[in-house]
Amino acid sequence: MSTLEVLPQEVTNPVEPFLRTERIPHIWCPGCGIGTTVNSFARALLETRMDLDKVVVVSGIGCTGRVAGYVELDSFHTTHGRAIPFATGLKLANPSLTVVVYSGDGDLSAIGGNHLIHAARRNIDIKVICVNNFIYAMTGGQSGPTTPLTATTSTSPYGAYEPSFNLPQLADAAGAVYVARWTAFHVRQMTRSMSEVLKKKGFCFIETLSPCPTLYERRNKLGEGLDTMRHYKEKSKVRNGAPTSEVALGMRDDIIVGKFVDRERPDYSELLHHQMITQLGDKYVEAPACSCG
Amino acid sequence: MKNPTRQLQHADPAGVLTGTHFLDGDHACCEGALAAGARFAAGYPITPSTEVVERFALRIPKVGGTFIQMEDELAASITLLGAVWGGAKAFTVTSGPGFSLMMEHIGYAAMTETPCVFVNVQRGGPSTGLPTLPAQGDMMQARWGSHGDYEMIALCPNSPQECFDLTIHAFNLSERFRTPVMFMMDECVGHMTEKVVIPPADQIGIYPRRHAVRPPGEHLNFEPDEDLVPAMAHAGEGYRFHVTGLTHDERGYPAMNPETQDRLVRRLVNKIRMAAEELVQVEEEGIEGADVVVVSYGITSRVAQKAIELAREKGLKVGKLRLLTVWPFPAAKIRALARGIRAFVVPELNMGQIVNEVERAAGGAARTYGVPHAGGTVHRPEAILNVIEEAAR
Amino acid sequence: MAKGRVAIVAERCKGCGFCVEFCPTKVLALSSTYNSKGYHPPEIIALDKCSGCDLCGMYCPDFAIYGWKVTDEKPNKAVAAR
């Protein structure tokens, strides 16, 4: 270690104000990419100068599901797969909130897959950040809907043979207004995408690939987290606007990253409002922000 | 209901359809929810409960609030919890199969102390069972259906008027104890039409949310008041709190150790057990000097009434105890009665659920007879009468 | 002449090496010392090359390192914080 010196007062890690520092060190393993994505998220909050009292993080269950516990915001660690419907209720009850769903690939696309597509279809104004480590990490590394063909996991000991989801295509087809994919290597682009969705109305979906050295990489003899980060750097091709049908992931194929979808579509609340005004005119009473008395 | 910390408030007139109406139980339940201040409902259609949310969907745009039909009951049962943390009073409505799907979130609501109401218009089961016909087979599921230890509040109306009155009570209890409340109707009560009197808003008492009084930095969402119930802040108010279904400390932070588990689970259970006397509601009639007491709830209490009358015509001394609150179980009441009578008779539209509670509470001081019924219709009064006669011997 | 500085919160570090790998000017290297959790935190091997770009800070999954730009022209000493 180098010489210790008193830090200038004005210098602190810019992400600290966004974190529950009393809960750090966090539970994530050395070389896990989830923390890097949270780092980008904190920077997106900084960049966009969001009113932090109005930003809420909702997580499901899993290693990624623990994100909610580390951000210095109102935060909800819900049940496995149900972060999106919880977030839906929260947003509809208080439209002034910016609601971010932060969860894992298994949580969002397996047990919660139905909610993902329906929230996208409705265009509920929530922002989904999906950390894809190709595996159910929290429970010990089982295969899931994102596990690439031939990958070894604890429940596919002879290699996965089920076809996997192409998550951007799924979100796109279901109606998301913003769809992007980055990896934990793409910290600047990931931060920019997170900033964009914080400011964009409607259902937004960011997939971010992340190393899980403890389970996925180790079982597949892919080395440490750092090796995966190098792999991401080497194999990623940025193709903004690429048709999402062309961005499927394979075991060691090129990784197409970029912002694939950014479009306008009236969100759930606008559609509701429009329909009610059309039908009821001035008899329509808009929901109050808080009705609890 | 006695209220240790807060005064009841008047209902918001926007939701109160004051007047005399002819409504079925499902519609009356919806009006009760609106009168109670519920401005958010999430549901998924299922017979015989759907009419509740159909009416809500029709009414709420003119009252001010939200109805959303979700993709399934897994979603509906947590969407409403999100809405509560966003500041709304919220409920969901379902029946058998949907109730089964909601179990995980009933536990989540209990663990996170989220005030809300789950309405179950019971139909015949198991499985898809009898979609359009009555049963009372979910009484134990309402109590124990979610995993782990918690205490439950469940109410049973026996008329459309009570569907209105007790729905308001269900919301009040959920707010008072910061806990989910099960509103256990049945197909008969849900579909029977009777006169329902809705009083003016200023004659309806509403228990307001136990909202945080201290400012951010000084308030903890899971730090209990004297009655073991904590006050809550909503999202977006600057409290920057955390909520988790994991075992948590007073801040809401995960703390997964036996000490915190013990402290938390005991409090969740005791906040309701401690107040059992205060919150249990029963209706009794002809108990004094009775040899046999018929214990019933929901639609079965109306058939039991007939059986009791037939028995009295035969000269038997029969009392009536109707449970409006089924959970927490009025065990003290049963225990006290058991000392002075010969037997309890417990007719219910299931193969024997609440009867076991009665027997347990009676503790051998009086005999207990069940009158089981698989559901699909109500008892014949004679079937209950036969058991009353046997019990009186 | 360094235009930036970098600080390391050694106790938070889990030794993943992301900061070392992705520092554009190779300012850092994993040290041979251990923190109390048994990880090797990075050390500064070429401070004069630090631009203060904070890429190391962006990559760190543990919020243990960060860089910042300095305006004064004095040569900087390495900094280890808390």
Ligand SMILES: Cc1ncc(C[n+]2csc(CCOP(=O)(O)OP(=O)(O)O)c2C)c(N)n1
């Ligand atoms: C209803 C239910 N089923 C199963 C589990 C067990 N479980 C916890 S996390 C998890 C998988 C999480 O995978 P993912 O969403 O990919 O998150 P990761 O841990 O990989 O970040 C499972 C199956 C649970 N908590 N609840």
Ligand code: SF4
């Ligand atoms: S198990 Fe995998 S995903 Fe979970 S914290 Fe460890 S490295 Fe990250």
Ligand code: SF4
């Ligand atoms: S601030 Fe930039 S140049 Fe300095 S150590 Fe960090 S990454 Fe390297």
Ligand code: SF4
């Ligand atoms: S990136 Fe962070 S955790 Fe990893 S070696 Fe550098 S300082 Fe340590």
Ligand SMILES: [Mg+2]
């Ligand atoms: Mg995963």
